[in-house]
Amino acid sequence: MARLALIFLxxxxxxxxxxxxxxxxxxxxxxxxxxxxxxxGEVSDFGHGSGFAVAPNRVVTNAHVVQLAxxxxxxxxxxxxxxxxxxxxxxxxxxxxxxRDLALLEVGEEGSFPPIPLYTGAxxxxxxxxxxxxxxxxxxxxxxxxxxxxxxxxxxxxxGIFSNVRAINGVTTLLHTANIARGHSGxxxxxxxxxxxxxxxxxxxxxDGDAPxxxxxANRELITFLQNARQPFQTxxxxxxxxxxxxxxxxxxxxxxxxxxxxxAAEQDTAARETREMTLAQLEExxxxxxxxxxxxxxxxxxxxxxxxxxxxxxxxxPAMILGGVGAAMLLCAxxxxxxxxxxxxxxxxxxxxxxxxxxxxxxxxxxxxCRLVPDRSRVTVSSTQDVPLEWSESGxxxxxxxxxxxxxxxxxxxxxxxxxxxxxxxVRPASGEYVVTRYLLDAQRMAELRERRREVDxxxxxxxxxxxxxxxxxxxxxxxxLPEMPNERLVYVCESQSGTAAAAPxxxxxx
Numbered sequence: 001m002a003r004l005a006l007i008f009l010x011x012x013x014x015x016x017x018x019x020x021x022x023x024x025x026x027x028x029x030x031x032x033x034x035x036x037x038x039x040x041g042e043v044s045d046f047g048h049g050s051g052f053a054v055a056p057n058r059v060v061t062n063a064h065v066v067q068l069a070x071x072x073x074x075x076x077x078x079x080x081x082x083x084x085x086x087x088x089x090x091x092x093x094x095x096x097x098x099x100r101d102l103a104l105l106e107v108g109e110e111g112s113f114p115p116i117p118l119y120t121g122a123x124x125x126x127x128x129x130x131x132x133x134x135x136x137x138x139x140x141x142x143x144x145x146x147x148x149x150x151x152x153x154x155x156x157x158x159x160g161i162f163s164n165v166r167a168i169n170g171v172t173t174l175l176h177t178a179n180i181a182r183g184h185s186g187x188x189x190x191x192x193x194x195x196x197x198x199x200x201x202x203x204x205x206x207x208d209g210d211a212p213x214x215x216x217x218a219n220r221e222l223i224t225f226l227q228n229a230r231q232p233f234q235t236x237x238x239x240x241x242x243x244x245x246x247x248x249x250x251x252x253x254x255x256x257x258x259x260x261x262x263x264x265a266a267e268q269d270t271a272a273r274e275t276r277e278m279t280l281a282q283l284e285e286x287x288x289x290x291x292x293x294x295x296x297x298x299x300x301x302x303x304x305x306x307x308x309x310x311x312x313x314x315x316x317x318x319p320a321m322i323l324g325g326v327g328a329a330m331l332l333c334a335x336x337x338x339x340x341x342x343x344x345x346x347x348x349x350x351x352x353x354x355x356x357x358x359x360x361x362x363x364x365x366x367x368x369x370x371c372r373l374v375p376d377r378s379r380v381t382v383s384s385t386q387d388v389p390l391e392w393s394e395s396g397x398x399x400x401x402x403x404x405x406x407x408x409x410x411x412x413x414x415x416x417x418x419x420x421x422x423x424x425x426x427x428v429r430p431a432s433g434e435y436v437v438t439r440y441l442l443d444a445q446r447m448a449e450l451r452e453r454r455r456e457v458d459x460x461x462x463x464x465x466x467x468x469x470x471x472x473x474x475x476x477x478x479x480x481x482x483l484p485e486m487p488n489e490r491l492v493y494v495c496e497s498q499s500g501t502a503a504a505a506p507x508x509x510x511x512x
Contacts, residue, residue, distance in 0.1 A: 022194035022381060023130050023157060025441040025488055027083050028421060029053045029116035030155040032134045033061045033091075033105070033186060034079040037068055050133035050155065050187030051080070051105065052196065053113035054226065054233045059105040061186030062201050062217075063096050066103050070096050080107050081150050084444045088150045095229035100171055100217055101201050102225045103186075114421050114441070116188065117234040117382050118219050119195035123162055123174070130159045131178040131200055131214070133187025155187065162197070165218065172218040174198045180214045189216040193240035193381050198222065238380055243486050246379040250492070253377065283342045290341030297334035301327045363430075364497055366394050371435040371493035378491045383439060388493055390435055392428055396469065397462035404428060405473035414476045416454040421447050423483060433496075439489035446482070453479050 029052050037045035049065030059080055069076040070093060081088045089111035095104040107113075132155040160177030167173070174189060180200050189198045198216030226233050241249075304327025311320035371388045373380075389399075396404040396411045404411035409431045415424040425438040442450070457479075459472045 021484075021486065021488060022192065023132070023190060024443075025381075026052075026116055026188065026190055026194035026196075027132055027155050027157070028114045028441070028443065030083055030132045030187060031059055031113065032081040032150075032153075032155075033059070033065050034081060034088075034150060035066055035068055036077045036079065037072065038075055038077070048134065048136070048139075048183060049185040050183065050200075052132075052186075052188045053115050054104075054118075054231065055115050056112040057107050057109075058094070058231055059091065059107065059113070060199060060222065060226075061103050061105060062199065063098050063101045063103045064201075065186045066093055066096070066105070069093050070103075078105060079150060080105065080111065082111075082113060082152050083154050085152045088152070095225070095231075097225050097228070099169070100221045100225055102199065102217060102222060104226070104229050104231060112419075115234060115382075117195050117236045118223065119191055119193075119197055119237070120219060120223075120235045121237040121239060123165075123197065125162065125164055127162050128159065128192050129162045129176050129178050129197060130157055130190045130192075131176075131180050131184060131187060131216075132157055132190065133180065133184035133200065135181035136183035137181050139183065160214075163213070166215065168215065172221055173201070173215040174218050176214055176216065177212075178214060179212065191240050192242075195236050195240070195381060196222075234382070234384075236380065236382075238375060241379060243379055243488065243490065246377075246490060250377050250490075287342045290337050294334045294338035294341070297330045297337060301330035301334060303327070304330055363394060365392055365428075365430045365433055365495060367391065367497065367499035369433075369435075369495040369497055371495040374492045374494055379489055380491060381489055382441065383437075383489055383491060385491075388435065390428070390495060392430065393462075394430075395462070395464060396428075398426075398428065401461055403459055403462045403469065403472060405469055405476055407473065412476065414454075414479045416447075416450045416479065418451065423447075423450055423479075425480070425483075425487075433494060435493040435495055437489075437491040437493075438487045439491070440483050441488040442484075450479060450482055453482060 031051050033051045034048045051059040051061035078091045080091045089107040091105040091107045094106045158179040163175040166175045184200050187200050188196045198218045200216045202215050204213045304323050308320045308324035369390045373385045391399050404413045411428040413426050423440045427436040457475045
């Protein structure tokens with residue numbers, strides 16, 4: 001029962017909206033792979049499987065899905081059908097590994113799919129997994145004609161748990177319980193964040209009521225295959241955390257930092273107050289001591305004058321002159337002591353002087369900066385984590401070409417690219433030296449709507465015109481209203497000013 005409860009909780013975790021969105025995002029990269037054999041100009045055989053993009057024009061699938069094309073390249077055509085849009089593409093076989101049951105396809109110049117990263121971190125037994133693909137039993141139940149097999153449609157999702165690692169004929173595979181069927185072959189096995197764990201390849205026989213299990217070729221085998229084929233790919237190793245959890249953790253961290261700042265400020269105020277009170281006490285003590293000394297010296301002066309007067313009455317002129325001189329000297333010293341004591345204005349000035357904390361200086365980030373990712377404040381599923389060079393001006397011009405709009409202490413820009421199915425909200429926070437990129441990985445229809453709205457933005461480059469920047473802020477707000485409530489990625493960078501030093505070599509930036 002405990003085992004069943006854990007499985008049930010794992011499946012519930014998969015149903016969380018933030019994580020389900022990640023699987024949907026991964027679905028943009030999943031394709032149907034169609035293999036058609038011709039003989040004498042007629043279709044003699046037809047089959048299909050699944051695949052996923054590791055580069056915009058490269059697709060991974062199982063070798064057995066395209067086996068006919070490998071054996072009879074002149075008689076067999078390979079087609080790749082994306083999960084969205086209205087077009088399919090022809091593909092050619094680039095590499096095959098029969099032992100690992102893996103193949104790499106290349107689509108034509110017009111075809112382009114969002115690549116999906118491979119997860120290289122540790123796997124936990126019992127963790128939730130999902131399989132995406134195009135099962136044939138679903139097609140048999142829903143397809144009306146052969147055209148339905150080459151019409152773009154979202155892949156089918158099934159969920160289960162990862163059991164453990166198994167070796168089959170020397171090949172590392174992942175044993176899992178996500179339901180797959182014929183047609184799923186070549187599709188990805190995903191973690192809750194939508195990263196590839198392996199390539200689904202076969203299922204166990206279900207005889208006499210046995211529970212079905214499935215096998216996926218592990219990423220370590222896939223990585224070796226891609227490296228042998230000299231195919232670049234993206235990997236991710238950071239643990240999976242939902243966006244909601246990441247935002248809550250970041251809010252808690254920010255609150256803790258604010259509490260620490262307030263505590264430090266209070267400690268500084270206490271130290272300043274104690275210093276001020278000590279200074280006032282020392283000044284008051286010095287004032288009283290000088291006044292007491294002046295009174296004492298005045299008494300000695302009077303005694304000197306009195307003694308001199310007595311000596312003069314006794315007609316002892318020399319002692320009278322000495323005592324009179326001593327009295328005059330004491331009187332002079334008394335006057336000096338009285339006049340040199342701290343005044344009330346000195347006390348008032350000391351009381352008014354309060355050491356203040358050094359004010360924030362946002363202008364210190366004007367110029368060149370290098371911004372480095374903070375992993376424990378970020379959620380990354382598909383994006384690069386390289387350092388970002390950022391040149392910022394106090395008018396909101398970034399990298400000399402992109403105008404940001406000001407919202408309080410934050411400068412922001414919504415980036416809606418033409419060639420990528422992702423919208424990025426870019427924020428420069430000069431008060432804290434942070435650069436924050438929030439990314440929404442969207443489907444083709446939502447991207448088309450956003451691109452149409454973006455065309456209304458007139459300010460394409462940096463401008464000193466305040467009115468134009470205000471209009472830009474309003475237009476960005478309109479674009480933001482079309483974005484989902486929860487993003488897919490959040491990359492938090494901390495920037496270091498490079499002003500006065502040699503500029504860093506340019507790398508790929510999130511700017512556009």
